[in-house]
Amino acid sequence: MEREELPRVSVGSVADWQRVQNNYSARALNAIHAAIDADDLAEDRDAILAHFTHFMDSTFSMAQGNLRVNGHHFETLDSVGQDMEAFDEALDRRIWSLADTRLQWHKRMGKTRREAPKEIQSRLSDLFNKGQVQDHEISEINNAMSDDDELANDSVPLSLEAIEEFQMTTAITEELDQNVPSQQGRVQRVEEATSQLKSLKY
Known part of the structure; x- marks a missing residue:
C-alpha cells in the first residue's frame, strides 16, 4: 500500500x-x-x-x-459501485500514523549511531591530548626536581577541566548504553502494533 x-x-x-x-x-x-x-x-x-x-x-x-x-x-468501481468492501478510514489513518512513528524512530536511531561515536571519539581524543600535555608537564617537573624522595611523594593533579571532560564523556557513554536498547524496544513495539492492525484490516 x-x-x-x-x-x-x-x-x-x-x-x-x-x-x-x-x-x-x-x-x-x-x-x-x-x-x-x-x-x-x-x-x-x-x-x-x-x-x-x-x-x-x-x-x-x-x-x-x-x-x-x-x-x-x-x-x-464497477458501473453501479457494488464492488466495494467495508473500509475503515480511522484504522487506515492509524496504520499510517504507526508507520510514520516507526520511520521517525529508525531515523533517530540511525542519527544517534552516526553522530554519537564521532562525538565520543572527539571528546576522548581531546581528553587524550590534554593528558599527554599534562604528562609532559609532569615529566618536566620531575626532571627539574633533584630530590628523589620528593619525586616519589609529589603528584601533579589533573586539571579541573580535564576531570570535567572525562566525567562528561563517561555520562554520554552511559546514556547511550541506556537509550539505544530502549529505542530499539520502542521500534519493535511499533512494528508489532502495525502488523496487528494490518492483520485486523485485511
Whole structure:
C-alpha cells in the first residue's frame, strides 16, 4: 500500500457523490436561467443549456479522477459501485500514523549511531591530548626536581577541566548504553502494533 502524494476527496458512497452532482447542477442551472432572463437571451436558451450540460458532464468526469468512494478509487468501481468492501478510514489513518512513528524512530536511531561515536571519539581524543600535555608537564617537573624522595611523594593533579571532560564523556557513554536498547524496544513495539492492525484490516 502506497501513500498518495496528493490525497483524494473522500465520500462515503456512490449515492453521496451523485447527491453532490445533483445539488451542484441544480444551483448552477438556476444561475444559468437567471442570467438568460436577465440578459434577454431566451432565443438562445436551448443552445446555452446544451453547452451548460456538456460543461457540467466534463467537469464531473474530471473530478472523478480525484475521488475516493468508501476508501476506493472511483475508477476501480464497477458501473453501479457494488464492488466495494467495508473500509475503515480511522484504522487506515492509524496504520499510517504507526508507520510514520516507526520511520521517525529508525531515523533517530540511525542519527544517534552516526553522530554519537564521532562525538565520543572527539571528546576522548581531546581528553587524550590534554593528558599527554599534562604528562609532559609532569615529566618536566620531575626532571627539574633533584630530590628523589620528593619525586616519589609529589603528584601533579589533573586539571579541573580535564576531570570535567572525562566525567562528561563517561555520562554520554552511559546514556547511550541506556537509550539505544530502549529505542530499539520502542521500534519493535511499533512494528508489532502495525502488523496487528494490518492483520485486523485485511
